[in-house]
Amino acid sequence: MNRILVIRTGAIGDLVLTLPVIGALRAAYPDAQIEVMGYPSRLSLIDGRYYADRISSIDQQEIAPFFSENSSLSDRLVSYFSGFDLIVSFCVDEDGVFADNLRRTGAGQVLSLNPIPDPNCSAHIIEHLLEPIRALGVPVTETSPKIFLASEDRKFAEAFWQEHRLEQAVAIHPGSGSRKKRWRPERFATLSDWVMRDLEAAVILISGPADEDAVMEVANRITAGRPVILETPSLVHLASIIERCGCFVGNDSGISHIAAAVGTPTVAIFGPSDAEVWGPRGDHTVILKGEIDCSPCTREQMNACPHTSCLGLVEEREVREKVKGLLTACGRAAPERRTREMGADHMPDGTPGIRRVFM
Structure with missing residues (x-):
């Protein structure tokens, strides 16, 4: 596993609650380059601070077609996404179109989870967010978010x-x-x-x-x-x-x-x-x-x-x-x-x- 992309939209708290997921990936694949895509002003919390080797913005015009069926995808972004061995997406994607379009790019493996749990869910949101990587077999030892400052x-x-x-x-x-x-x-x-x-x-x-x-x-x-x-x-x-x-x-x-x-x-x-x-x-x-x-x-x-x-x-x-x-x-x-x-x-x-x- 050489390159991993985690896509996380949402507010400040949503990013913090996702840190155990990124931390588990970091521990499981210590030599992999991990990139996090979202809103850069929020991602600054983890940019170069243990979790993210690189951050990128999801607020790009070329991203929009990825949320539509049978759309023409940007050659640049197809090339970009195809370079990842694993993509973990936490975007609201109820019909699965975004995840399917990510797979169309030729990315190694794409895992997608709606970050908003079922209203009847009683488990903590962190346990919900950890589901995709647990299904992948990634060990999880830390379920409390931790921010590491430089x-x-x-x-x-x-x-x-x-x-x-x-x-x-x-x-x-x-x-x-x-x-x-x-x-x-x-x-x-x-x-x-x-x-x-x-x-x-x-x-x-x-x-x-x-x-x-x-x-x-x-x-x-x-x-x-x-x-x-x-x-x-x-x-x-x-x-x-x-x-x-x-x-x-x-x-x-x-x-x-x-x-x-x-x-x-x-x-x-x-x-x-x-x-x-x-x-x-x-x-x-x-x-x-x-x-x-x-x-x-x-x-x-x-x-x-x-x-x-x-x-x-x-x-x-x-x-x-x-x-x-x-x-x-x-x-x-x-x-x-x-x-x-x-x-x-x-x-x-x-x-x-x-x-x-x-x-």
């Missing part, structure tokens, strides 16, 4: 710490892909006050491209000190900063999956989604969820829900207790750095009173 990534976080004169810090991400998945801003604010007053730690509020309103709703309620607002960082820089924090608290979002995958003690607050299927996995990860009959629910039910009582049932006291417990258990005075031995071709090792950091 030395230059950690140097960036160290410089960030020095610039902002930080010692201990807790990262908080109040946003999510849906407003219906967000814990109440006043509770995030009260939690932030407790972190600064009782733990004597700094608070880093993480703001992604669609999180500004959610973050400012929290920041404007904080009274104990000045949080650092980290705005639209690259995913690699974000991961390096979260790794250095003593703890992370967030909603059901891709950022919570990153926090768990870099090894930071993580408290993830879930509401409408099924945490048994979609929750982050990690050695020091706790998921809090209010128990209510209507949760978990479908996306349609979530969008129509007028109250999201499931999130309201998670109290700030519960989150405080989990944060304290994780900090005590993990002794987080410094980041637990992930490293992995690899060959030479892989990774070598605003509002007044608010500090806003643009990256």
